[in-house]
Amino acid sequence: MTVSISCKAVGKTYPSRSGAVAALTPVDLEVKAGEFLVIIGPSGCGKTTLLRMIGGLLSPSTGQLSLTPGEDGRTTTGFVFQQANLLPWLTVEENVALPLRLKNVKRDGRRAVAEELCVRVGLGQFVKSLPRELSGGMQQRASIARALADNPSLLLMDEPFGALDALTRSRMNGELERLWLTSGATVVLVTHSISEAIILADRVVVMSARPGRIMSIAEVNFPRPRRKDIENTLEFQQIAASLRAQLDQ
Amino acid sequence: MNSLRSSLPGLVAVVLFFLLWQGYCEISGISPLILPPPSRIALVFVEVTFDRTTLYHAYVTLFETLAGFALATVFGMVIGWVVAISPLMERALHPFIVASQVIPKVALVPLFVLWFGFGSTSKVIVAAVIAFFPVMVNTVLGLRSVQPGHADVFRALRATTFQRILLLQIPSALPAILAGMEMAIVLATIGAVVGEYLGSSSGLGYLAVATMNAFQTDRLFVLIILLTLMGFVLYMAMAWLRGLLISWSADEHAAR
Numbered sequence: 001m002t003v004s005i006s007c008k009a010v011g012k013t014y015p016s017r018s019g020a021v022a023a024l025t026p027v028d029l030e031v032k033a034g035e036f037l038v039i040i041g042p043s044g045c046g047k048t049t050l051l052r053m054i055g056g057l058l059s060p061s062t063g064q065l066s067l068t069p070g071e072d073g074r075t076t077t078g079f080v081f082q083q084a085n086l087l088p089w090l091t092v093e094e095n096v097a098l099p100l101r102l103k104n105v106k107r108d109g110r111r112a113v114a115e116e117l118c119v120r121v122g123l124g125q126f127v128k129s130l131p132r133e134l135s136g137g138m139q140q141r142a143s144i145a146r147a148l149a150d151n152p153s154l155l156l157m158d159e160p161f162g163a164l165d166a167l168t169r170s171r172m173n174g175e176l177e178r179l180w181l182t183s184g185a186t187v188v189l190v191t192h193s194i195s196e197a198i199i200l201a202d203r204v205v206v207m208s209a210r211p212g213r214i215m216s217i218a219e220v221n222f223p224r225p226r227r228k229d230i231e232n233t234l235e236f237q238q239i240a241a242s243l244r245a246q247l248d249q
Numbered sequence: 250m251n252s253l254r255s256s257l258p259g260l261v262a263v264v265l266f267f268l269l270w271q272g273y274c275e276i277s278g279i280s281p282l283i284l285p286p287p288s289r290i291a292l293v294f295v296e297v298t299f300d301r302t303t304l305y306h307a308y309v310t311l312f313e314t315l316a317g318f319a320l321a322t323v324f325g326m327v328i329g330w331v332v333a334i335s336p337l338m339e340r341a342l343h344p345f346i347v348a349s350q351v352i353p354k355v356a357l358v359p360l361f362v363l364w365f366g367f368g369s370t371s372k373v374i375v376a377a378v379i380a381f382f383p384v385m386v387n388t389v390l391g392l393r394s395v396q397p398g399h400a401d402v403f404r405a406l407r408a409t410t411f412q413r414i415l416l417l418q419i420p421s422a423l424p425a426i427l428a429g430m431e432m433a434i435v436l437a438t439i440g441a442v443v444g445e446y447l448g449s450s451s452g453l454g455y456l457a458v459a460t461m462n463a464f465q466t467d468r469l470f471v472l473i474i475l476l477t478l479m480g481f482v483l484y485m486a487m488a489w490l491r492g493l494l495i496s497w498s499a500d501e502h503a504a505r
Contacts (some may be wrong), residue, residue, distance in 0.1 A: 056407075079406075098402070098407050099418070102406050102408050150406075156405075
C-alpha cells in the first residue's frame with residue numbers, strides 16, 4: 001500500500017523582474033516504497049519547494065515527477081505544514097477529521113478515528129476545544145493527527161516539529177517512528193535538525209542553497225525501533241559530523 | 250452590580266438632559282409647535298404607539314427595510330463572490346461599483362418612484378441599493394481573507410471546488426460578511442425611511458411628513474423615537490446573529 005517517488009531533473013524557477021530565479025536546480029531523486037527519507041538543508045535550499053512539488057501543491061518547471069502507488073493502486077497523501085493551519089471555526093476533533101469529511105466518511109466513523117488520533121498525539125482532553133485555546137505545540141500535534149487521519153500511504157512533513165520544545169519534539173519523533181513502522185507508509189520529512197534527521201531517517205538528503213540542489217545522500221543504518229541513546233554512539237557522532245561539515249560548506 | 254455602577258453616569262446624564270429640556274420649555278415659553286416638552290411627548294407616546302394607523306405604517310416600513318436588506322444581502326454576496334473569484338469580472342464591474350458607491354443614492358429616489366410608483370416596491374429598492382455596497386465589499390474582502398495555509402490544506406487533500414467553497418471559503422468570509430450585514434441593516438432602515446419621506450403614501454416616513462404638515466410636533470417626536478427603536482432592535486438582532494454564527498472568532502470585533 002506504499003508509494004514510491006521518482007524525480008527526474010525536477011526543477012523550479014520563479015519569474016521575477018530580473019529574470020527567472022531558480023528555487024531548485026534540476027534534481028534527481030528516487031524515494032523507495034516504505035522508505036523514511038529526511039531532507040536537510042539551510043533556508044532557501046529549495047527543500048520546501050521540492051516537498052510541495054511532491055505533494056502536488058506546486059508543479060515543477062522542468063523535469064518529470066511521478067508517484068507510483070502501491071498494489072492497491074491508491075495514493076493518499078498526508079501533508080504536515082510548518083504552521084499548524086488548523087481551521088479556527090472547527091474543534092480540534094473536527095479539524096483532525098477533515099480529510100475523512102472530504103471523503104464523505106459518516107460523522108460517527110470519522111469521530112471515532114479522530115478521537116483515537118487525538119489521544120495518540122496527547123490531545124485526548126482537548127477534542128472539543130477550539131484551536132485558539134491550544135498552545136502552538138498542541139496545535140501542531142493536532143495538525144499531525146489530521147495528516148494521519150486518512151491513513152496516508154505517503155506522508156509529507158515540512159519541519160513539523162520546529163515549533164515544539166525539545167522534550168516534546170523527542171517524544172513526537174519516537175511516536176512518528178512507531179506510527180511509520182505500523183503503517184508502512186512512505187515518509188518524506190524536511191528538517192533543520194541534524195540529530196532529528198539521523199534519529200528518523202533511512203536516508204538523509206543534504207541540500208545546499210543558492211542555487212538549491214542536492215549535495216549528497218547519506219544512509220543511516222541503526223536498527224528499528226531506534227532508541228534515544230543512539231545519539232551517544234560513535235557512529236551517530238560520525239554521521240552528524242559529516243552532515244554538519246557538508247552543511248557548513 | 251458592576252454593570253449598574255458603570256452605566257450610572259450615562260443614566261444620570263440622560264435624566265439631566267430631559268430635565269434641562271423640560272425646564273427650558275417652561276421658562277422660555279417656547280411654542281410646543283416648535284419644541285414640545287418631554288412630558289407632553291411622553292403623554293402622547295402611548296397613544297400614538299398603540300394607534301392602529303401607526304402600527305400599520307410601522308409594519309410597512311419594517312417590511313420595506315427587511316425586504317431591501319434581504320435583496321442587498323443576496324445580491325451583495327453573489328456579486329461579491331463573482332468579483333472575488335474572477336479578475337476579469339472585477340475589472341468589468343469596477344466602474345459600476347465605484348459609481349454605485351459615490352453617487353448620492355438618495356438622488357435616485359425620484360427615479361425609483363417614477364419607475365416603481367409610490368408604493369412599497371420603490372422603497373424596497375432604495376433600501377436595497379443603499380445597503381448593497383457594504384455587503385458586497387465585505388464579501389470580496391472576506392473571500393480574499395482565506396489564509397494561504399488553509400488553502401494549502403484543502404489542496405493537499407484534493408478537495409473538490411464545492412468542498413472548498415462550502416468548508417473553506419464561506420466560513421473564512423463569514424466574519425466580514427456579517428460585519429457588512431450589520432452595516433447593511435442600518436442603511437436599509439435609512440433607505441426605506443428616506444424613500445418614504447420623498448414620495449410615498451404609507452410607512453413611518455410618510456406618516457412623519459404628514460404629522461409635520463399638520464404641525465403635530467409632539468407626535469412627530471414620537472415617530473422619530475419609534476424609528477430609532479426599530480433601527481436599534483434590527484441592529485441588535487443582527488449583532489446577536491453575528492455573535493452566534495462566529496463565536497469561534499476571537500477577533501470578531503476587530504473584523505470591522
